[in-house]
Amino acid sequence: MMFLRYAIYRFITMLLTLWVVSILIFVIINLPPGDYLSNQIAELRATGQAEGVAKAEFLRTEYALDRPVWHQYLIWVGMAPGPQGWYGLIQGNFGWSFEFDRPVSEIVGDALWLTVLVNLAAVLFVYLVALPLGVLAAAKSETWIDYSAAFVGYLGLATPNFLLALMLFYYGNKYFDLPIGGLMDPRFEGEPMSWEKVQSVLLHLIVPTFVIGTSGAAAMMQRLRANMLDELSKPYVETAKAKGLAPAKLLAKYPLRMAFNPFVADIGNLLPAMISGSVLVSVVLGLQTIGPSLLTALKSQDQFLAGFILMFVALLTLIGTMISDLLLVLLDPRIRYGARSG
Amino acid sequence: MTPLLDVSDLSICFGAADPVVRNVSFSVMPGETLALVGESGSGKTITCRSVLRILPDTAHILSGSIQFASETGPQMDLLHLSERAMRSLRGDQISMIFQEPMRSLSPLHRLGDQVSEVLMLHRDMSASAAKKAVLETFERVGFPDPERVWKSYPFEMSGGMRQRAMIAMAMVAKPELLIADEPTTALDVTTQAQVLGLIKDLQSEIGMAVILVTHDLGVVANMADSVVVMNKGRVMESGPAPAVLGAPAHGYTQKLFAAAPAIPKVAAPTRAEKRNDTILELRNVSKTYTMRAGGWRKPQVVTACHEVNLTLERGKTVAVVGESGSGKTTCARIALGAETPDQGGEVLFRPRANETPIRVHAMSPAERIGFQRQAQMVFQDPYSSLSPRMRIQQTMTEPMDIHDLGTKAERCDKAVEVLEWVGLDASMLTRYPHAFSGGQRQRLSIARALTLDPVLLVCDEPTSALDVSVQEQILCLLENIRDRMGLSYLFISHDLAVVARIADEVAVMRQGVVVEQATPDALFYAPRHPYTCALIAAQPEPDVNRPIDLNLVAKGAGSPASWPEEFRFEGIAAPALTELAPGHKVRCHV
Numbered sequence: 004m005m006f007l008r009y010a011i012y013r014f015i016t017m018l019l020t021l022w023v024v025s026i027l028i029f030v031i032i033n034l035p036p037g038d039y040l041s042n043q044i045a046e047l048r049a050t051g052q053a054e055g056v057a058k059a060e061f062l063r064t065e066y067a068l069d070r071p072v073w074h075q076y077l078i079w080v081g082m083a084p085g086p087q088g089w090y091g092l093i094q095g096n097f098g099w100s101f102e103f104d105r106p107v108s109e110i111v112g113d114a115l116w117l118t119v120l121v122n123l124a125a126v127l128f129v130y131l132v133a134l135p136l137g138v139l140a141a142a143k144s145e146t147w148i149d150y151s152a153a154f155v156g157y158l159g160l161a162t163p164n165f166l167l168a169l170m171l172f173y174y175g176n177k178y179f180d181l182p183i184g185g186l187m188d189p190r191f192e193g194e195p196m197s198w199e200k201v202q203s204v205l206l207h208l209i210v211p212t213f214v215i216g217t218s219g220a221a222a223m224m225q226r227l228r229a230n231m232l233d234e235l236s237k238p239y240v241e242t243a244k245a246k247g248l249a250p251a252k253l254l255a256k257y258p259l260r261m262a263f264n265p266f267v268a269d270i271g272n273l274l275p276a277m278i279s280g281s282v283l284v285s286v287v288l289g290l291q292t293i294g295p296s297l298l299t300a301l302k303s304q305d306q307f308l309a310g311f312i313l314m315f316v317a318l319l320t321l322i323g324t325m326i327s328d329l330l331l332v333l334l335d336p337r338i339r340y341g342a343r344s345g
Numbered sequence: 346m347t348p349l350l351d352v353s354d355l356s357i358c359f360g361a362a363d364p365v366v367r368n369v370s371f372s373v374m375p376g377e378t379l380a381l382v383g384e385s386g387s388g389k390t391i392t393c394r395s396v397l398r399i400l401p402d403t404a405h406i407l408s409g410s411i412q413f414a415s416e417t418g419p420q421m422d423l424l425h426l427s428e429r430a431m432r433s434l435r436g437d438q439i440s441m442i443f444q445e446p447m448r449s450l451s452p453l454h455r456l457g458d459q460v461s462e463v464l465m466l467h468r469d470m471s472a473s474a475a476k477k478a479v480l481e482t483f484e485r486v487g488f489p490d491p492e493r494v495w496k497s498y499p500f501e502m503s504g505g506m507r508q509r510a511m512i513a514m515a516m517v518a519k520p521e522l523l524i525a526d527e528p529t530t531a532l533d534v535t536t537q538a539q540v541l542g543l544i545k546d547l548q549s550e551i552g553m554a555v556i557l558v559t560h561d562l563g564v565v566a567n568m569a570d571s572v573v574v575m576n577k578g579r580v581m582e583s584g585p586a587p588a589v590l591g592a593p594a595h596g597y598t599q600k601l602f603a604a605a606p607a608i609p610k611v612a613a614p615t616r617a618e619k620r621n622d623t624i625l626e627l628r629n630v631s632k633t634y635t636m637r638a639g640g641w642r643k644p645q646v647v648t649a650c651h652e653v654n655l656t657l658e659r660g661k662t663v664a665v666v667g668e669s670g671s672g673k674t675t676c677a678r679i680a681l682g683a684e685t686p687d688q689g690g691e692v693l694f695r696p697r698a699n700e701t702p703i704r705v706h707a708m709s710p711a712e713r714i715g716f717q718r719q720a721q722m723v724f725q726d727p728y729s730s731l732s733p734r735m736r737i738q739q740t741m742t743e744p745m746d747i748h749d750l751g752t753k754a755e756r757c758d759k760a761v762e763v764l765e766w767v768g769l770d771a772s773m774l775t776r777y778p779h780a781f782s783g784g785q786r787q788r789l790s791i792a793r794a795l796t797l798d799p800v801l802l803v804c805d806e807p808t809s810a811l812d813v814s815v816q817e818q819i820l821c822l823l824e825n826i827r828d829r830m831g832l833s834y835l836f837i838s839h840d841l842a843v844v845a846r847i848a849d850e851v852a853v854m855r856q857g858v859v860v861e862q863a864t865p866d867a868l869f870y871a872p873r874h875p876y877t878c879a880l881i882a883a884q885p886e887p888d889v890n891r892p893i894d895l896n897l898v899a900k901g902a903g904s905p906a907s908w909p910e911e912f913r914f915e916g917i918a919a920p921a922l923t924e925l926a927p928g929h930k931v932r933c934h935v
Contacts, residue, residue, distance in 0.1 A: 238449040244399045245443075246463050246514070247435035257451050336498045337452055 005339070006332060013328055017321045024317045025092075029076045032306045032313075038068050039101045039304045066099060066307075079310065092314070098307030102299060107311050111293055115315065117186050118292040121215065121285075122277045122319075124208050128216035129223055129273065134266075136220075137227030141262075142254055144232060152224065159221035164280070165287040168214045172288075175210055182207055184289035211288055215281045219273060223266070230265055234258035267331055271324030278316050347414050348372035349554050350396065350522055355409030357391055357400070364407060366392050367578045373522065375416065378548065378555040380569035380586070382562065382601070384812035385783070388578040389558050393524045396423060396556075397439060398431055413439070415521055437467040440515035444527040446507035450499040457495030460514045467518050479517055486513045486543055504669070505536035512543060519551050526558045533668035533839065534883040535901035541568060541885075542895030560812060562605045563885030566590055567892050574598050590889045604817040605887050606842035608869050622698045624801055624833045625657040625680060630690035632675050649675040650857040652690075654922070655835075657801075659698060662827065662834040664844040666880075667854035673837045676854075677803050680835055681720055682706060682713070694720065696800060718748055721794035725806040727786035731778040737764075737789060738774040744796050759796060767792045767822060784815035788822065795826070803835045808843060820847055841884055845869060850928075853877050855902070858919050863929035873931045875912055876902040911935070 037045075040063045047055040063069050067078050067085050077083035079098065081091020090096045097107040140152040175181035182188070186207050191200040234240070235258050243253045282294035293312050300309035332338050350373040357366040366388040373379045383389045394400050396411055411423040415438055423431070440463075443449040450459060457479060464475040476495070483491035486509045499507050508528060515523055525544065529537035541564065548555055557568055565572060565586065572590065573583040574597065582595040593599045632649045650672035657663045665673040678684045680692055682705045693702035696719050703712055724730040731740060741760035745751060751759065761771040767788040778786060787807060794802055804823065808816040824847060827834060838844050844851055845865045852862045853876065861874040872878045879902035885893055905914050911933045914920055922930040 238443055238445055239451045241399060242441075242443060242449045242511075242514075243451070245397055245435055245441040247432045247437060247466050248462070249432060257454075260453050261451070335453060336455075337500055 006329075009332060010329055013325055017325050021314075021318060021321055024321075025080060025314060026076065028310055028313045028317070029079065029306075030072070032304070032309055033072050033075075035304065037304070038306060040066075040068055042304065043101070062101070079307070092311075097311045100300070100305055100308040102303050102305040102308065107308050110296060110308065111311065111315075114291050114293045114296065117290070118278065118294070119319070120204070121186070121208065121211055121290060121292055122274065122281065124212040125215040125219070125277050125281070126270070126273055128212045129219040130266075132216070132220040133223035133227055137224040138231060138254070138259060140224065140228045141231030141235065144228070149228075152228075156221035156224050159217035162217075164214050164218070164284050167217065168210065168284060168287050171210045171213060181209060186211075186290050186292075211281075211284065211290055214284055214288070215277055218280075219277065223269065223273075226269075227262060227266055230262035231258055234261045237261075264331060264335060267334060268327050270327040270330075271320065274323040275316060275320040278319065346374065347420075348412075349375045349377075349414060349416075350556075351410075351412040351414070352392070352396070353410055353412075355392065355395065355411065356407040357388070357395060357404055358407055359401075359403050359405075365578050366395075369409070369575070369578070369580050371573045371580065371583055373554045373556060375521070375554055376548070376552045377570045378557060378568055380565040380572045381556060381558045381575060382560065382565055382572060383575035384560055384601075384814060386577070387575040389575050390526055392575070393441075393526060393556055393558050396522075396524060397435055397441060398423065399435075399441075413522075433467065436463045436515075436520075437518045438520050439522045439524065440518065440520040442508070442511050442515050442523065442525040442528045445531050446504050446511050447499075447531070449511060450507060452498060452500050454498075455495065456497050456499060456510050460510065460517055463514060463517050479513070482513045482517045483510075485547070486510075486516070487539075488513075503536075504532055505539060508532065508536075508540050509543065512540070512547070516547055516551075520553055522554045522556070523548070524556045524558070527560070528557075529564065530559070530561070534841075534880060534885075535668070535899065537564070538883045538885075538893065538895050538901075539899035542899045544568075545895060561885070562590070562601060562813075562887035563607075566887050566889045567885045567895065574601070587889050590887060600814060602887060604814040606813070606816070606820075606840065606846060607886055608842050608845050608881060608884055622659045622695075623656050623693075624659045624695055625655075625835065626693040626695075626702070627653055627655040627676065627680060628691050628693065629654060630676070630679055630686040630692065632672075632679060632684060632686055632690075648672075648857050650679075650854070651919075653852075653854075653859055655680075655852060655859075657833050657835060658849070659800075659833055660827070660831050661849040662836050662847055663850045663852065664836040664838060664848035665852050665854055666838055666841060666844050668839060668880075670856070671854040672857040673839075673854050674805055675857075677722075677805050677835060677837050680705070681722060681803055682708070682716065694801070714748070718797045719799050720801040720803065721797060721799040723787075723791050723794050723802060723804045723807045726810050727783055727790055728810070730790050731786060731793075733778055735777075736774070737776055737778070740778075740789070740793055741774070741796055744793065748797060750797075760792075763792045763795050766795065766826060782815075783811050784818060787811060787815075787819050791819075791822065791826070795830075799832070801833050801835070803837070805837045806839065807836075809838070809840065816843070823847065841869075841880060853880065858932065859922065860919075860932045861930065862922065863926075867926065867929045871929075873925060873929070874933070875908045878902070 040059050044056055044059045047059065065086055067075055074083065078085035079091050081089060081093035081096070085091070097111070100107050100110055103110050136152050140149045143149055172183045176183050186204060187200060188203045191203055194200060240253070240258055243257050281292065282298060285292045285294035286298065293315070297309065297312045299305070300312065352372065353370040355366055355369045356364045358364040369388070369392055371379065381389045381393060391400065391404065395406060406424060409424070412420055413423050414420040426434070450456070457476065460482070461475040461479045464470050464478055470478070480491040480495060483494050488494045488509065494510065499510065502510070523544070528544070529540050532540060544555065545568065557564070559565060569586040571584060572586050574581045574589065574595065576597050581597045582589055582593065589598065593602055630653045631651050634647045634649060635644045653676055655663055655665070655676070665676055667673045675684065679686050682692070685706050686692070692705040694705050694716060695702040696715070703716065705716065708716060738757070738760060741763065742756040745756045745759065750756070760774065764770060764773065769785065769788055769792065778789070781789065807823070808819050811819060820843065823834070826832060836844065836848060848865050850862065851865050851868050852859045853874065854860070855876045861868065861872065861877045868877065869881065872881055879898065882893065883898040883901070902908070905912070919932050920934045922932050923935050924930050
């Protein structure tokens with residue numbers, strides 16, 4: 004019951020945060036002088052293409068770029084009627100991309116769920132690798148196991164992602180016949196979902212997951228190791244030992260459980276770091292995620308496209324932190340019952 | 346009769362260093378209580394941990410043997426038993442209680458789970474049978490509602506309750522030997538009496554032997570059948586408790602006795618002289634905190650202290666005594682201006698006699714800087730109150746740097762001078778704090794507080810982290826400095842015996858309220874308030890012939906509703922402090 008109330012409270016604060024984020028995003032995008040269309044108009048004038056100017060002027064009024072920024076914002080979000088009536092983000096209209104001359108939803112469409120897929124795979128990879136390695140390194144601290152785990156970890160942290168990507172593509176293709184670039188075989192693009200398509204996507208995911216995940220996994224592993232070492236010297240570990248608990252069981256039941264908190268709390272931080280980190284990787288690997296579109300949109304001041312992508316990333320981040328907060332409440336009685344003892 | 350545990354010629358070392366335990370031998374008879382007494386670094390903890398073989402990885406056992414002869418089983422050599430056999434012994438036949446009940450239980454597991462784990466490990470029990478046994482044990486160790494305890498987490502309970510839970514965990518498998526490592530050091534006196542009484546009762550009930558590791562001779566006198574005194578890894582003296590405590594033969598044991606603070610047996614109090622040179626005055630000081638725990642819960646109001654009035658005469662010491670959570674530290678922080686009292690309270694500070702006093706919580710910035718020079722604090726924990734990355738010289742001259750006093754050379758000279766006051770010398774200036782022992786560090790933090798030539802020192806439990814013999818030295822030092830330099834102390838402590846020795850006036854606090862206030866003579870000669878009486882009665886004395894009735898004093902003062910009519914009250918609606926005799930105020934209805 005208390006958990007439900009907390010979950011609702013947390014959800015409402017998330018919506019409020021998202022709202023504040025949307026204001027920030029819009030203001031920051033509009034900070035540089037001018038907008039996509041006025042830049043275009045100026046360019047058209049300079050090259051003497053008068054007929055284009057008329058079209059651009061039309062678009063400017065059509066998308067309300069001639070109004071003050073705060074009014075543009077309200078129209079974009081859908082909190083005020085624009086030229087097309089009440090039709091903004093809230094109503095499900097993601098806006099128009101001037102750069103690509105298509106609706107944002109069309110450009111972003113497929114890339115959205117591919118982004119989520121790639122990053123979820125990477126997060127999963129981070130946890131699956133970091134958990135056992137971190138625990139092992141702490142339990143066998145200052146032995147060759149610990150040292151080699153640390154060595155691999157530092158390699159992962161220190162190697163530039165794109166370099167790792169290129170190396171993996173080359174050797175992966177040479178020895179394991181892994182595909183190079185993209186997230187699926189070109190012949191499946193635009194095709195309906197099928198078993199073959201899923202297989203192709205999975206096969207293409209291997210290298211990107213590894214590339215995006217290694218540095219995160221290495222950092223996470225070191226953090227878990229440090230946490231575990233702290234916990235291992237706590238008196239309750241000694242109590243458990245004095246009870247006659249066997250080492251492996253002891254490790255899993257007490258210190259690991261304690262060291263788990265920061266691990267869970269990191270879910271929220273991991274998502275945005277990965278998405279922004281994966282932009283470059285996506286360009287290098289030719290992944291059809293939203294990363295490359297974001298880069299283009301920001302460069303050309305394509306405000307609705309950029310705004311939407313940033314909103315999407317913010318939403319993922321907020322959902323991530325919400326999930327980790329809720330998990331922490333479930334996992335840690337001290338947070339759950341904090342009030343009862345006070 | 347064969348001893349239950351026989352330790353002979355045990356030597357242990359860390360790495361390649363000198364042994365920390367040297368040729369230690371002792372034996373424990375079935376059902377007997379053996380006290381292992383010593384100060385920190387004496388090797389007592391390492392010795393008893395080696396019995397369970399839960400030593401740190403870097404420790405090596407150099408020589409010796411530990412024989413365990415269970416009544417039911419064969420004699421076993423604990424040092425050469427396989428790890429698996431050792432595990433089945435731990436928690437089953439030999440169990441252990443640790444010093445810090447706050448940290449020795451996992452905060453993330455329910456108590457029921459942690460305690461029943463012992464049975465699941467060692468007995469072939471179904472979960473429901475184990476639960477039944479655990480609930481019985483919970484009831485036996487004095488929990489009124491075992492079902493609730495089963496479902497509780499450790500952080501929901503007070504220190505004494507947690508130690509009960511620890512005892513339940515150690516007892517649930519009915520071991521033959523219980524090792525209690527400083528089980529009551531972190532607890533208040535009345536709670537200490539409860540826990541000791543409980544251990545004693547359980548011991549007579551199931552007939553187990555107990556090794557009690559402690560530095561408190563008062564506890565030893567009340568618990569032990571035989572005593573082993575250790576110093577620097579060696580056994581100094583051992584024998585039956587009456588012999589060792591009654592007529593200590595070894596010089597070290599005698600020294601320990603001399604240093605053990607005790608509440609003095611006093612004659613009728615002399616009339617307190619009246620002087621009117623107050624340096625610090627707390628008037629009607631209250632402090633409430635509003636706790637906000639998450640955005641959806643109702644804030645709670647906690648009263649830390651309530652209408653405290655204290656007057657400190659120049660050159661004297663006023664002590665505030667109370668158990669943990671009584672609000673004594675809050676008082677100290679308010680006196681130094683680190684916290685603001687609630688509306689209506691004020692703190693007056695008079696730097697020199699016959700000057701107009703400064704109101705500590707309404708100072709101008711210039712006055713504040715002056716005040717900070719004149720009022721300094723000595724903290725409880727000398728291990729964490731000195732920066733480990735600063736040389737002593739830097740630590741000592743920093744206050745003068747901040748207040749921009751003197752040239753660099755003068756600051757250095759001053760540091761040397763102050764170090765000499767506290768019994769240290771100039772050669773220590775270039776070292777780091779880790780090179781010093783606990784007592785030396787506390788000297789350093791006293792020296793640090795003295796560099797600015799303050800007139801007022803607030804000492805927050807300055808000796809409670811120290812060994813008894815070191816405690817004695819530090820108290821002497823504080824007294825000397827006070828008398829030589831005319832300092833005034835506001836002294837915060839939980840230890841009546843320490844206070845009895847240093848204070849000119851004592852205020853006893855209970856849950857934020859001063860219940861009795863008098864000179865130590867008056868207070869210890871004729872304590873009036875039931876809470877003060879309970880505190881004094883619960884203080885164990887190092888004398889086997891005067892044991893305290895653990896079960897009686899364990900009850901403490903109880904709740905105010907159970908007190909005699911004239912002291913009774915509810916909530917914080919306590920009666921006013923009434924002056925029953927000159928200088929002896931008690932909170933009662935007249």
